[in-house]
Amino acid sequence: xxxxxxxxxxxxxxxxxxxxxxxxxxxxxxxxxxxxxxxxxxxxxxxxxxxxxxxxxxxxxxxxxxxxxxxxxxxxxxxxxxxxxxxxxxxxxxxxxxxxxxxxxxxxxxxxxxxxxxxxxxxxxxxxxxxxxxxxxxxxxxxxxxxxx
Numbered sequence: 001x002x003x004x005x006x007x008x009x010x011x012x013x014x015x016x017x018x019x020x021x022x023x024x025x026x027x028x029x030x031x032x033x034x035x036x037x038x039x040x041x042x043x044x045x046x047x048x049x050x051x052x053x054x055x056x057x058x059x060x061x062x063x064x065x066x067x068x069x070x071x072x073x074x075x076x077x078x079x080x081x082x083x084x085x086x087x088x089x090x091x092x093x094x095x096x097x098x099x100x101x102x103x104x105x106x107x108x109x110x111x112x113x114x115x116x117x118x119x120x121x122x123x124x125x126x127x128x129x130x131x132x133x134x135x136x137x138x139x140x141x142x143x144x145x146x147x148x149x
Contacts, residue, residue: 009046013039016048019094038132071107071116075123081130082122082143089137090114098141100129105141 017037040047072087088096088109096109105120127143134140 005041005044005046013037013046013048016094023094040131069114069116071109071118073107073118073120075120077123080144082127084120084122084139084141084143086116086118086120086139086141087137088116088134088139091116091134091137093134096134096139098132098139105143107139 020037037048074085076083076085084105086107088107090113091109091111095111096107098108099106103122105122107116107118107120109116122143126146128146130142130144132139132141
């Protein structure tokens with residue numbers, strides 16, 4: 001069944017992509033940065049999921065800097081899925097970068113006051129991101145089996 005998506009959803013998506021491009025240009029430090037935008041279409045609305053960033057080249061920033069607050073992370077495993085939950089209090093969605101390299105999930109969040117950096121090793125690497133959400137300072141990333149194509 002075809003449902004028309006409201007025009008303001010597309011305007012919000014356009015503005016979101018514009019902000020992400022400008023942010024990538026400002027933070028790139030001469031490096032290339034790839035980012036992916038995931039959309040969820042639900043109940044006739046278009047929702048943007050948190051961005052997945054993949055900086056190309058060295059980040060040069062240590063994980064879990066001792067001077068910064070710790071990013072509390074929990075990994076839950078079911079038969080067909082891993083769910084990674086990270087507490088990122090004080091962050092906004094556009095301040096969070098998440099990317100996967102093999103079996104490692106990278107979480108990088110920063111604003112003017114707080115910075116979180118965490119690498120989460122997943123037990124198996126034949127999984128890929130199924131979906132992500134960020135609400136009330138909690139990031140959830142679900143991994144399902146990697147597609148076979």
